[in-house]
Amino acid sequence: MARNVVTNRANHPSFAMKKQILTAAMLSLPFPLSAQLVINEVLYDPSPGNDVNQDGNANASEDEFVEIVNTGESTVDLTGYQLGDASGNIFTFPPFSLDPNQALVVFGGGSPATFINGSPAFVGAPSLNNGGDTITLFDNGGLQIDQVSYADNSSDDESLNRSPELTGSFIPHTTIIGSVGTESPGTDVAGNSFGNPLPALLVSPSESSIDESGPGNTATLTVMLPEAPESYPITVSLTSNDLSEATVPASITINSGLTGSFEVTGVDDPDPDGDREVGIIISAAGFRGTTATITVRDDGDTGTDAGSPLLFTQYYEGVSNRKYLELTNVSDSDLDMSGFILTRWTNAGTEGWKVDGNFPSSELALVGLLPPGASYVIANPSAQAPPLDAGQGDITSDITFFNGDDSIVLYQGSVGVANIVDALSFTDDGNEGGEKSFVRQNTLVGFSLDAGSTILDFPVVWLDVPLGTVDAAALGDDEFLGSSSLGTISPLVSLKSTSATLREGGGAIEIEVEILNPDGSSVTVSLEFDEVNSTASRADIANFTTQTVTFAAGAQSGDTATFTLNVSDDVEAEPAEVARFQLTNLATAGGARIGGGNGFSLSIQDNDTVIPPVYISEIADPGDTFSARFVELFNPTPEEIDLTAGNWNLVYYVNGATTGRDIPLFGTIPAGGSFVLATNSADYAAAYPDAPAANQENGDVNSNGNDTIELRFGGGQASGAVVDVYGVPGVDGVGEPWQFLDSRVTRIVEAPNPTFTLEEWTITPANVEDMTPGLHGRGEVNPQQELQILSFSLNLAEGSGVINATGLGTKIWTVETSSDLGATDPWAEVAGGVSEQDQADGSTNFLFFFVPGNGETERFYRLVEVP
Numbered sequence: 001m002a003r004n005v006v007t008n009r010a011n012h013p014s015f016a017m018k019k020q021i022l023t024a025a026m027l028s029l030p031f032p033l034s035a036q037l038v039i040n041e042v043l044y045d046p047s048p049g050n051d052v053n054q055d056g057n058a059n060a061s062e063d064e065f066v067e068i069v070n071t072g073e074s075t076v077d078l079t080g081y082q083l084g085d086a087s088g089n090i091f092t093f094p095p096f097s098l099d100p101n102q103a104l105v106v107f108g109g110g111s112p113a114t115f116i117n118g119s120p121a122f123v124g125a126p127s128l129n130n131g132g133d134t135i136t137l138f139d140n141g142g143l144q145i146d147q148v149s150y151a152d153n154s155s156d157d158e159s160l161n162r163s164p165e166l167t168g169s170f171i172p173h174t175t176i177i178g179s180v181g182t183e184s185p186g187t188d189v190a191g192n193s194f195g196n197p198l199p200a201l202l203v204s205p206s207e208s209s210i211d212e213s214g215p216g217n218t219a220t221l222t223v224m225l226p227e228a229p230e231s232y233p234i235t236v237s238l239t240s241n242d243l244s245e246a247t248v249p250a251s252i253t254i255n256s257g258l259t260g261s262f263e264v265t266g267v268d269d270p271d272p273d274g275d276r277e278v279g280i281i282i283s284a285a286g287f288r289g290t291t292a293t294i295t296v297r298d299d300g301d302t303g304t305d306a307g308s309p310l311l312f313t314q315y316y317e318g319v320s321n322r323k324y325l326e327l328t329n330v331s332d333s334d335l336d337m338s339g340f341i342l343t344r345w346t347n348a349g350t351e352g353w354k355v356d357g358n359f360p361s362s363e364l365a366l367v368g369l370l371p372p373g374a375s376y377v378i379a380n381p382s383a384q385a386p387p388l389d390a391g392q393g394d395i396t397s398d399i400t401f402f403n404g405d406d407s408i409v410l411y412q413g414s415v416g417v418a419n420i421v422d423a424l425s426f427t428d429d430g431n432e433g434g435e436k437s438f439v440r441q442n443t444l445v446g447f448s449l450d451a452g453s454t455i456l457d458f459p460v461v462w463l464d465v466p467l468g469t470v471d472a473a474a475l476g477d478d479e480f481l482g483s484s485s486l487g488t489i490s491p492l493v494s495l496k497s498t499s500a501t502l503r504e505g506g507g508a509i510e511i512e513v514e515i516l517n518p519d520g521s522s523v524t525v526s527l528e529f530d531e532v533n534s535t536a537s538r539a540d541i542a543n544f545t546t547q548t549v550t551f552a553a554g555a556q557s558g559d560t561a562t563f564t565l566n567v568s569d570d571v572e573a574e575p576a577e578v579a580r581f582q583l584t585n586l587a588t589a590g591g592a593r594i595g596g597g598n599g600f601s602l603s604i605q606d607n608d609t610v611i612p613p614v615y616i617s618e619i620a621d622p623g624d625t626f627s628a629r630f631v632e633l634f635n636p637t638p639e640e641i642d643l644t645a646g647n648w649n650l651v652y653y654v655n656g657a658t659t660g661r662d663i664p665l666f667g668t669i670p671a672g673g674s675f676v677l678a679t680n681s682a683d684y685a686a687a688y689p690d691a692p693a694a695n696q697e698n699g700d701v702n703s704n705g706n707d708t709i710e711l712r713f714g715g716g717q718a719s720g721a722v723v724d725v726y727g728v729p730g731v732d733g734v735g736e737p738w739q740f741l742d743s744r745v746t747r748i749v750e751a752p753n754p755t756f757t758l759e760e761w762t763i764t765p766a767n768v769e770d771m772t773p774g775l776h777g778r779g780e781v782n783p784q785q786e787l788q789i790l791s792f793s794l795n796l797a798e799g800s801g802v803i804n805a806t807g808l809g810t811k812i813w814t815v816e817t818s819s820d821l822g823a824t825d826p827w828a829e830v831a832g833g834v835s836e837q838d839q840a841d842g843s844t845n846f847l848f849f850f851v852p853g854n855g856e857t858e859r860f861y862r863l864v865e866v867p
Contacts, residue, residue: 211266310335614635820860
């Protein structure tokens with residue numbers, strides 16, 4: 001998310017009246033233009049490497065801009081006018097006047113020239129949030145002049161511009177006919193100044209329709225000069241944005257008079273591509289240009305049947321890791337998926353699959369038997385509902401690490417053009433698949449090997465469906481990920497949850513299995529222990545044996561049955577263990593099958609291991625440099641802690657997600673020392689030149705203040721024990737009292753807490769200069785107390801003993817006994833073992849043990865540190 005330099009952070013008196021950010025749609029809110037000033041263009045997400053402000057340095061924050069145009073007939077004194085965003089960031093105009101039909105541009109930062117494209121340039125625009133924002137212009141008396149809101153990802157890598165200029169709604173720059181480039185600071189979309197005095201060409205009709213073929217496939221357009229040129233002949237240039245749909249001459253010549261005509265002809269093709277709009281740009285020297293739009297009506301092409309039994313039937317690219325692919329067996333017999341290969345082609349190579357000799361970014365060989373009509377869902381490993389959690393897919397795979405500019409191609413046999421079965425085709429610049437879902441309507445071929453062709457060229461095959469519709473769909477709906485109208489809706493049996501954590505001695509856990517869309521036949525299914533892929537043994541799960549449940553013939557969709565697991569308790573200190581289980585042995589006379597959610601992982605937390613009291617000591621989201629974000633951990637103990645050996649993880653819950661992203665930690669934290677995890681090591685070093693180097697980097701450490709961060713021991717979200725936490729998993733921090741946008745978070749209580757308690761933290765608005773990475777504790781350790789036994793007691797009648805001591809720390813201790821201080825009776829550990837009572841910081845103060853009730857009048861006991 002980009003961050004901008006802000007010249008004034010004072011609260012504006014009118015900001016309490018501002019409207020909330022609109023998240024569902026992009027919108028321009030009209031207001032009385034008392035000074036006739038219009039916010040005409042906004043760039044909040046410059047494309048990578050695009051030096052928009054022309055200062056020689058491409059920077060995602062500094063190259064953002066807001067363009068304002070004076071549409072009136074008089075000069076406006078802008079002194080004291082203010083431009084603000086939804087977070088309260090303000091830019092105040094210095095003494096300056098804006099002439100009629102003149103534009104100005106306010107950039108986020110950098111060192112642009114005084115004029116950009118002939119228009120005055122300023123520096124210090126408010127922070128333009130990529131996730132959606134509201135930009136407001138106030139006069140020097142606090143009166144709201146104009147306001148614009150935009151939604152999350154409404155225009156990636158290009159600006160939003162009014163269309164028509166100055167009066168219309170905001171749409172992506174490149175979608176406007178006649179636009180040049182991805183943005184046009186200080187000019188209209190074609191690069192002309194707003195005060196251009198040249199007379200404009202006219203065209204009639206400016207909008208018309210033709211057929212793709214047949215007698216109605218032509219249209220005649222007339223270009224009209226507003227006045228006679230200085231000399232004849234005059235050449236009028238004609239440019240079409242899609243010659244594959246209609247032919248347009250390159251130019252026409254007007255030898256006399258004020259008019260000239262040209263003919264547009266539809267191009268007949270075999271693709272069922274529906275009605276298509278073609279834009280034509282009309283220009284001539286000495287005149288301002290104009291545009292015309294021709295709609296080319298499809299002539300009812302039926303297309304070619306794909307012929308493959310396995311096809312893509314749905315694509316879903318949502319926010320964060322909500323990414324899924326659905327394939328369906330469209331045949332009427334079982335399909336062995338062995339031999340089918342799924343591939344991902346990314347970014348600049350997204351169209352590489354159209355030519356032999358290129359290689360995909362990743363491959364996935366499909367396996368398994370897919371029943372006739374059944375759908376098969378591939379989910380992102382970190383996906384979360386809605387619409388589905390990762391475990392609800394048939395499999396998870398990094399093949400789903402796609403964005404809207406990555407193509408997904410299915411082959412049979414091997415990767416090569418001749419073996420393409422199906423494709424979801426997108427282009428790098430177009431980002432046609434960004435935050436969209438497409439649902440297949442038929443089995444026709446839905447792709448082309450033509451350069452630049454995309455899924456959008458086949459509207460008869462692919463239906464663009466809102467993500468919200470998919471999220472709300474149910475099994476049986478065509479939009480549901482897991483069922484397709486091109487197949488049959490099989491009864492599915494799956495687990496309602498796919499993972500859980502239980503401590504030793506924690507008792508039993510129940511696992512629910514659910515049936516969806518039953519067909520009237522009874523169904524039995526078993527849960528088996530997957531010993532090969534488990535780190536736990538049967539002894540750890542009370543010698544579990546396979547369990548079987550039955551859904552009766554009259555079961556209703558959504559009915560559940562229960563498996564029960566028990567966890568054994570032992571006295572050994574050991575790392576967390578994982579027991580894995582699998583649904584198997586489904587038996588039915590009907591068509592039910594095991595669907596997504598067929599595996600379950602139980603993480604068993606040891607209750608005999610002392611977890612060191614490491615805690616989160618600082619979280620940084622500097623307001624001036626977003627790439628300098630970091631999380632700092634602190635070790636308050638007098639001993640070095642090996643993070644790798646302890647399988648420590650940070651878990652990030654992004655934007656209110658219930659499923660976190662695991663970040664395994666590597667290396668050690670010295671006694672009384674800090675450990676810094678940075679978003680980017682190079683940017684961190686540049687931002688904090690006097691701080692110790694970052695210990696580790698990870699791009700997921702990139703919170704803009706609304707994410708939850710957990711510190712876990714013994715594994716990630718699925719298996720680790722929560723040691724410390726900031727925020728609340730499943731809750732988006734925007735508007736919450738713990739949000740830390742552009743701020744520094746530090747601890748008040750110098751100890752971890754697995755339950756988030758806001759009172760233990762301080763949140764302070766901050767920039768880079770306010771952060772203190774790697775300096776928590778200044779290398780000081782907790783004072784080391786001398787080992788001292790405060791009390792000792794035995795109860796021979798009950799066979800128990802207790803020692804109360806100081807200085808035990810977080811080490812592991814045992815109790816040994818001898819009748820003669822080891823002279824003839826060797827010291828030996830007490831037979832019943834030892835248990836501890838720990839303090840809040842993880843240190844031990846009480847040891848409990850068992851003693852034999854043998855009636856001896858004298859016996860000695862000693863404390864021994866376990867190495």
